[in-house]
Amino acid sequence: MNSDKKILIIEDDELMIKILTFILNKEGYQLSVIRDGLSAIEQLHTINPDMVITDLLLPYKSGLEVISFVKSNYKNKAIIALSALGEEEHSVSEAFKLGADDFIAKPFNPNELVLRVKRLLNY
Template sequence: MPKRIFIIEDDNMTIQILKYIFSKEGYEIIISKDGLDAIERIPEEKPDLVMTDILLPMKSGLEIIKFIKDNFSKTPVIALSSLGEEEATVLDAFKLGVDDFIAKPFSPNELLLRVKRYLK
């Protein structure tokens, strides 16, 4: 059964890039464009890994990280964020238990290597 990656991202271009990278590797991709929708769907989708942007409509990436770590603590979470976002936000994400942090724009190869490390 393919590993399931839940991507929470509101930028269409980034979604297309991520879908391409991960589909090519045989991962099953689940997409949500806002934090509230993601929080509602995570329990039923049971992803193997969650990748979330920090700045999202409805609920922030930080709220998603907290929700996952409080309820599905074994699920790895990778935060994506544009360069130049507050360093404090990155620190907050780590305090909430995020497993990894990747700045946009990202290297597809580096991103894939990091994801594979969590989905072994």
């Protein structure tokens, strides 16, 4: 199992949080969930995740601001950006420019999420 790998989920949609935690718990990851970008930035050092999965549209600080902060301060952390289909396409390219490692459009296939997480965590 993957019990030594920690993932921080930054998402404000309760249903999406339930879906992500269900899928990733099943895979054995240690999960932390934060519902806004500002709290995520403030708590990143304490949580010290191996990976960050962040929505792009978040309260207080955007997912783009979170990605920028993570890549400026923790270069080795993997980041997957999430966004609903049709939401600001320039945000997706901006996420990659800021250092996101991958992007998944919502709604997504659970198996695809697991494969992408495993690929970025190198196993």
